[in-house]
Amino acid sequence: MLAAQIxxxxxxxxxxxxxxxxxxxxxxxxxxxxxxxxxxxxVLGAYLAWGLYRSLHxxxxxxxxxxxxxxxxxxxxxxxxxxxxxxTAPVLVTLTLTFGLxxxxxxxxxxxxxxxxxxxxxxxxxxxxSLFGVxxxxxxLVATVxxxxxxxxxxxxxxxxxxxxxIVAVRLDRDAAVLMGVxxxxxxxxAFGLGAALxxxxxxxxxxIFPISPLTSTAYLxxxxxxxxxxxxxxxSGALAGGILLALIEGVGSAMIxxxxxxxxxxxxxxxxxxxxxxxxxxxxxxx
Amino acid sequence: MVRxxxxxxxxxxxxxxxxxxxxxxxxxxxxxxxxxxLTGPLAPEAIKQQQGYDLWAEQANKAGGIAVxxxxxxxxxxxxxxxSNTPRAVQTTEQMITxxxxxxxxxxxxxxxxxxxxxxxxxYKIPTIAATASSSQxxxxxYKYLFGTFTPNDTLTxxxxxxxxxxxxxxxxxxxxxxxDLFPLAIAQEMEKSAKAAGLEVAYFEKYAIGTLDxxxxxxQIKSLAPQWIFVTGYINDLLLVRKxxxxxxxxxxxxxxxxxxxxxxxxxxxxxxxxxxxxAAWWHPAAQYDGKDIFGTSANYVKLFRDKYKSTPDYAQxxxxxxxxxxxxxxxxxxxxxxxxxxxxxxxxxxxxFFGPVKFGPNGQIDSLEPPVFQIQNAKPVVLSPQVIKQxxxxxxxx
Numbered sequence: 001m002l003a004a005q006i007x008x009x010x011x012x013x014x015x016x017x018x019x020x021x022x023x024x025x026x027x028x029x030x031x032x033x034x035x036x037x038x039x040x041x042x043v044l045g046a047y048l049a050w051g052l053y054r055s056l057h058x059x060x061x062x063x064x065x066x067x068x069x070x071x072x073x074x075x076x077x078x079x080x081x082x083x084x085x086x087x088t089a090p091v092l093v094t095l096t097l098t099f100g101l102x103x104x105x106x107x108x109x110x111x112x113x114x115x116x117x118x119x120x121x122x123x124x125x126x127x128x129x130s131l132f133g134v135x136x137x138x139x140x141l142v143a144t145v146x147x148x149x150x151x152x153x154x155x156x157x158x159x160x161x162x163x164x165x166x167i168v169a170v171r172l173d174r175d176a177a178v179l180m181g182v183x184x185x186x187x188x189x190x191a192f193g194l195g196a197a198l199x200x201x202x203x204x205x206x207x208x209i210f211p212i213s214p215l216t217s218t219a220y221l222x223x224x225x226x227x228x229x230x231x232x233x234x235x236x237s238g239a240l241a242g243g244i245l246l247a248l249i250e251g252v253g254s255a256m257i258x259x260x261x262x263x264x265x266x267x268x269x270x271x272x273x274x275x276x277x278x279x280x281x282x283x284x285x286x287x288x
Numbered sequence: 289m290v291r292x293x294x295x296x297x298x299x300x301x302x303x304x305x306x307x308x309x310x311x312x313x314x315x316x317x318x319x320x321x322x323x324x325x326l327t328g329p330l331a332p333e334a335i336k337q338q339q340g341y342d343l344w345a346e347q348a349n350k351a352g353g354i355a356v357x358x359x360x361x362x363x364x365x366x367x368x369x370x371x372s373n374t375p376r377a378v379q380t381t382e383q384m385i386t387x388x389x390x391x392x393x394x395x396x397x398x399x400x401x402x403x404x405x406x407x408x409x410x411x412y413k414i415p416t417i418a419a420t421a422s423s424s425q426x427x428x429x430x431y432k433y434l435f436g437t438f439t440p441n442d443t444l445t446x447x448x449x450x451x452x453x454x455x456x457x458x459x460x461x462x463x464x465x466x467x468x469d470l471f472p473l474a475i476a477q478e479m480e481k482s483a484k485a486a487g488l489e490v491a492y493f494e495k496y497a498i499g500t501l502d503x504x505x506x507x508x509q510i511k512s513l514a515p516q517w518i519f520v521t522g523y524i525n526d527l528l529l530v531r532k533x534x535x536x537x538x539x540x541x542x543x544x545x546x547x548x549x550x551x552x553x554x555x556x557x558x559x560x561x562x563x564x565x566x567x568x569a570a571w572w573h574p575a576a577q578y579d580g581k582d583i584f585g586t587s588a589n590y591v592k593l594f595r596d597k598y599k600s601t602p603d604y605a606q607x608x609x610x611x612x613x614x615x616x617x618x619x620x621x622x623x624x625x626x627x628x629x630x631x632x633x634x635x636x637x638x639x640x641x642x643f644f645g646p647v648k649f650g651p652n653g654q655i656d657s658l659e660p661p662v663f664q665i666q667n668a669k670p671v672v673l674s675p676q677v678i679k680q681x682x683x684x685x686x687x688x
Contacts, residue, residue: 001512002508002509002512005508005511005512006505006508006509009504009505009508010505013502013504110327114327114331115327115328115329115331115372116331116332117329117332117525117528119528119532119558121558121560125535128535128536128537128538130538135536135537135538137533137536137537139536140536210501210502210529211501211525211528211529213329213525215328215329216501219499219501250502250505251504251505252505254505254506254509255505255506255508255509258494258495259465259494259495259496259497259500259503259505259506260468260494260495260496260497261497262497262505263497263500
């Protein structure tokens with residue numbers, strides 16, 4: 001029974017990890033930008049959900065409808081106004097730039113929202129469901145379904161919509177895409193906007209489960225990093241596989257060698273993957 | 289030309305006057321340094337400490353200041369934020385001594401940072417009071433200038449264990465989960481000793497990493513062991529998270545204890561119904577009834593003053609910070625001097641009842657005269673179970 005419980009915990013948590021990582025993976029894999037603001041975007045999304053519920057009693061699933069366009073706009077503008085200026089520079093330049101922007105964003109959050117933890121507590125609480133002795137909290141289930149939904153929407157955008165195909169085309173061959181009439185700057189901004197929107201939505205879902213503080217942004221960013229390396233960049237299904245793998249390692253590792261070492265274990269695996277399989281489980285060669 | 293020379297001369301005169309005024313006022317002030325984690329994960333605790341110091345400073349200044357040899361000195365507290373980063377706490381402490389010229393110090397928050405910073409205050413021979421450090425490792429360094437207002441950790445776990453074993457003889461198996469941090473881990477280790485000494489089986493003892501967000505796998509494992517007593521340590525945010533995830537997984541036990549969170553009103557407010565019957569222990573409680581010789585007088589008067597200023601009930605962290613200030617005040621007045629060694633000796637010799645309880649420092653500098661209260665959340669209020677003199681109710685079994 002314990003094994004079944006740990007497995008279910010890992011599956012649910014894995015979907016949430018995938019949701020945290022997918023926007024990060026998109027931006028890294030497609031734009032070749034390691035967006036260190038990603039964790040702060042997630043935290044901002046969580047604050048948005050918390051604020052809407054606290055002041056207007058708007059449930060987090062409705063907050064998603066606001067978070068998606070709002071964060072898309074923020075991401076779009078950041079890309080157009082700031083990042084686009086250095087998009088063709090080596091990856092270290094964009095990395096440093098997003099690091100600096102994240103410092104500003106995170107410190108602004110600490111200043112205005114304080115370092116204290118906030119918690120979005122739904123009234124009445126959603127409780128848990130129990131099946132054959134295996135218990136799953138309903139809020140995690142709701143967040144998991146929503147996370148899977150978001151992942152599927154991104155998949156459809158990239159596969160079915162013209163803008164999605166343009167995003168992939170620009171990543172594969174920027175010059176050829178220009179010749180085919182693709183506006184590269186707009187496409188990059190749309191991709192970055194999508195990444196930000198996914199981060200904001202992930203934040204809304206995380207607010208249902210975890211406490212909210214600007215300081216948690218590093219934890220989210222760390223998870224996103226590991227998931228991307230495990231799953232592979234530029235792959236929607238890779239993010240999902242990476243998320244579930246990470247949650248499994250943490251869950252089983254915690255039971256086998258103690259919770260204090262679970263994070264160490266996941267980072268050790270990350271190093272192994274970087275050496276043995278840098279493209280990740282489902283990533284495409286050339287995207288690593 | 290003449291005008292500009294006049295102007296520059298008058299500026300020089302004004303600057304000199306300003307200097308002499310500030311020098312005079314500096315002489316009339318006693319500066320206390322308080323490095324605190326005002327931002328970062330420990331910020332909620334830091335704000336409590338700051339409230340406690342500020343209340344004391346306000347009361348001391350209202351009474352004219354601290355009397356030293358027939359002269360009254362105003363209290364000034366110099367705060368600095370070390371952002372919940374222990375190495376920075378050490379740096380900040382040194383800066384306060386060398387640049388801010390503080391006369392005396394309050395330690396940074398918690399056992400870990402207090403221990404780290406104590407090496408600096410000892411080096412400069414600055415009398416220091418730790419208001420929130422309980423682990424004996426902080427005081428067992430052989431330092432002369434460090435004092436602490438929290439009794440050792442076993443003074444919390446032993447009375448708690450006695451109450452549980454007396455009132456719930458069916459409790460045989462204990463699970464302990466501790467934040468991997470100096471104070472929470474030390475208190476968990478004391479709990480393990482107290483439980484074993486009482487003949488209980490410690491079926492689970494694990495640490496979780498600082499910053500852990502998901503405890504579900506750990507809690508599933510604890511649930512599978514079916515302990516009758518679940519004991520969790522950490523800071524308020526950790527404990528709220530663990531308690532919520534326990535409820536998510538429908539983990540129930542006759543006894544659930546958490547240190548240190550339930551002493552704070554924020555824990556009760558945030559945990560809601562799941563806080564019910566959670567037991568804990570702390571170094572002070574607003575129900576205490578001491579008739580102190582310090583500036584606050586009775587415990588009831590302290591609670592009243594605190595409520596008037598902050599519109600909330602004080603908890604042990606705020607009270608400990610206030611008493612740390614009040615103890616400095618008494619020691620300085622007794623020493624009749626601002627000389628650091630004389631004040632240090634006066635602190636070492638203190639044997640006095642305060643609103644916080646009887647205060648007497650042991651040979652290692654840690655207080656050894658207090659009997660910390662054990663309490664339980666009942667009907668959304670902390671109810672004191674022991675010691676007998678301030679007991680408010682009886683222990684109840686069952687945490688759902």
